[in-house]
Amino acid sequence: MKWLAIAAATIGLLLVPVLFGDRFVFVFIQMLTASLFALAFNLLWRHTRLLSFGHAAHFGAGMFATIHLMRLAEANVLAVPLPLIPLGGALAACLLGVVAGYFATVRTGTYFAMITLAVAELIYALGSQWEALFGGEAGLSSMRLPWAGWTFATTGEVYYIVLGWVVPAAAALYFVGLTPLGRLAFAIGDDETRVRFLGYNAHRAKTMVFALSAFHAGLAGGLLALVNENVNYGAFGGTVSASVVLHTFIGGSGVFLGPVIGAAGLTLLGALLSDVTRLWLLYVGAAFVLMMLYSPEGLAALFIANLRLWRELPWPSLVRLNLLGGLAVLAFVCTTVFVVELAARALTEGASATAVVLFGTTWSLSSPVTWAIPIALALAGHVALKAAIRQRRRLEDAVA
């Protein structure tokens, strides 16, 4: 069953350039690199419970190293096949990871988070000053060179390079968890003192996990650099570090593929919606906080908990439960989006606004219809939620 799902997903991914136009293939590329980045970030958190707020440093290092290698290749200094170049980015990020990780992992918890934040800020500050290495405001650019009959000029070819790296790298990250190092890292995350008393060098293990995480973050960055053919020091910026945190925890940090759900889902939604709403970050932030409150293990945990129920309970009642829950969530999301977008548009128009255009319709701010819609939606959501809760109780009672 599990292997069937993996095979189906792989075939689906292979078919993307055949099925979709260029625009969506690029969105898929973004989803893939964001997913790998989130998986790399979560290697550190899921195993060793180290929360990095500066992973953009490694992502950016991978991007810059890759661009530099591409430029060398362009200048005929270096003859490396293009598809292999992101590996150089990964190695550069890994090197940075060894150094930064050595210092950062001396501490844990909040101090660790602050050190990683400071590393990223420091590199960001340096990035804006050191023009020879980081290209200043305009950044560095290069061009993909043909190799072995491939020109890499079409989106499809680039997509396959990215896919060819992301899938094995993700698999490698999964298997790291099964190695002795991965097991040790899990133990460190649980109780570091005890691990040390057992005679292990916890600091060395943490540094190694950190470097591995940096390696894969750098690979993700390198792939993106290969796609964009341009990078500026904004790659080290706080928004990059923040987005990987949001992706990972919304998707679910406790399950291996959780970060992928978050990264791919949010990247896709972002690509579709960021030209529609100006408040994209507000929704993401709210989703994040709600997730932390009601399902700290993210979407993936909800999904798995649900999956477990399917094995134990009769399916008609479960379908009803899921439908009711889904309806409730949908109704609440619609209410919020409607009210917030209405308010946003009314506020930009100024105090004199009487009517607002939203979803292609004009809504009068004084009309009862305009306000009846969110109220009705919220009520519907409330009823559905109540019904869902009742249904769940009944099911729980049945099991007990």
Add this chain to the structure above:
Amino acid sequence: MKFGVLTAFAMTAVAAFVGTPLPAAAQLKVAVIENLSGPGSATNRLFAVGMKNGLTLVNKAGGWKGQPIEYLEYDSQGSSSVAADKVRAAIADGAHILVSGGSSAVAGQIVEDVRKQNLRNPDRRVIFMNVGAEASDFTGEKCNFYSFKYAMNAEIRVKALVTAMKAAGALGDRVFSINQNYSWGKDMEAAITRYAGPMGYTVVDKVLHDVSKVQDFSPYVARIKSSNASTVITGNWGSDLILLVKEIGASGLKVQLGSTFLELPGTLSSAGASTLGYYTADFYLPEAGGAAAKALFDRYKAIAGTLPTTSEVKSVVMAQMLQAALANVELGPKVDTTKIALALEKAKVQTPIGEISMRAADHQAAVPLVVSVVSKDASFKVDGTDMGFKPVKVIPGPEAISAVQETCKMDRPS
């Protein structure tokens, strides 16, 4: 009744038939890629607003030989890597012309992407029209046949500013250069240094500081004081300009100040009366533009609801440049961007303060500038304050434009 409906239908059909040109011409699509939601979007998005309204005005005036031009909008979030995605999205959506202006980083990304797109897809070339990114690289090392710069640059601004200030007796002979530490600020610093000799001042000290990160400018004011400067010249914008001006005002330091972005919305209202008597150089229409500017503003207000800011006006004028160029390009079943680019090189538009034209050698536009001084006598008050910009000198485009940079090697279509 039935007859009435049928007649109406038939008449509409006839009208539609007569109204549209016979061979269905391909629609020209202009895609604005601008920072609409990221940090700094407050000022950057004005370029997009202006372009949207500018194209509406152009379409009202007949568009491209009667055919309307389509406007598309993409949010770069102020990040060059997001901008790269949006360039692809825009091209996939069929855009022929890309427009951006808010940030040199984003514009740098677009210039590169356009170059690569045109190299790889000769049958699907796109044009980049840069309305506000002023880094001089774009007409130097990065100059490209398909990329047009309607923005000014540091050299143009500084030359106009110091010339007019000198003529008004406000320049002094000891200049302090303070700028933001990125391409624009560095260009400004270089230009300020270059004009020291010709304009008879010495640069007593120069400093580059972090962009939008400095909270407290008092140390810089202390440094200005200890340099004993008579004039401060700065290319700062946004909070970096507001804070600097406020701090100079609060310290009671008596210096003259020349700048380039005083008229961005929010600047005068935040910096307050400290700005009185300060100079700025920009493409600024009110007062100097007279009745023609008022007419343009009224037309703009009729569709937008508000008067345009300077950034919006720049976009509107650029849309007019595009229309002027399109008047010399035949409509066809396929949009030929090379022909449009060739026409853009020759297009001219008469603005209220003088003519704008495009220099073919490096695709830098010759934009007329107004050097003005912040004053309570200005007839056009800004930002809800009692202050405005009183024109001191209008510099025509050909006089204002900087020399072609040696680094520009443009491959022209054969």
Add this chain to the structure above:
Amino acid sequence: MDFFVVSLLNGLSYGLLLFMVSAGLTLVFGMMGVLNFAHSSFYMLGAYFGYSVGRLTGFWPALIVAPLGIAFLGALIERYLLRPVHRHGHAHELLVTFGLVFIIDELVKLLYGNYPLKNPMPVELSFSAFRLFGLDYPFYRVFIALVAIVMFGAILALSRFTRVGLIVRAAVRRPHMVEALGHNVPMVFLGVFAGGAALAGLAGVVAGVFYPTGPSMAQELGVIVFVVVVVGGLGSLEGAFVASLLIGIFSSFAVGVNWTLADAFALVGVAGADLWGGAFTVKLSTVAGAIPFVLMFLVLLLRPAGLLGERQ
């Protein structure tokens, strides 16, 4: 000489502002173990609340009302967002506040717009305190310093010499014992969090009329404030005080100094480093913003608990 004195004074007043913002952050961390990512967002909200209230009532009532409003907001956040995730550990509390940053930032932009507001200083405070080497020293800087020092004194007195302070300090060390003695420990935590938020709010009201009140306020100060509390020692009020002044003065002086890394190499006898270019020719004044981070590294490496922090 005049540059030295002026820079020192400016550094002191900026440092004291930093202290006002970081005091609440370090207190909350000391008591609850939560590093509040949204703390500088409270600072920004303080400025905006102060602006809104000030338009109705004038500056002085706003100075009291706005921080109370922020305290109430802080209390709500602690009760309904932080307490429910407390059992998942500090990392989750940290993450909740991290998410709040986005929500607050976006809401502020939504409600107040993208531009800096016109938030002028009250006329009775906008005069020159004294004249120094030909530069006026604005009285408002003195006012900021006074507020900060009064705040420092009040917090110290409150925690050292009052019964409330005693209970709070005890609740940090031995929460269960304090609870067993009949005190409401969750209430104590709620009060501390609200108090910390109020301090940030107060700093916001005070700073909002001097520095621009805009949607990027929180971002501009955010990371620096973290650096201050880490350098001072997480949870140490006195440490935050020293670190704030240190960073304030450092950044003030760095602006006027044109040293480069190459100069430093020349000092120890390696001449010609400036020919290597790149980082070696970057002037100290242009990287003034990076200095706090370097300081933070040094402190973490040499004295990991911070300047005045307790060893854990």
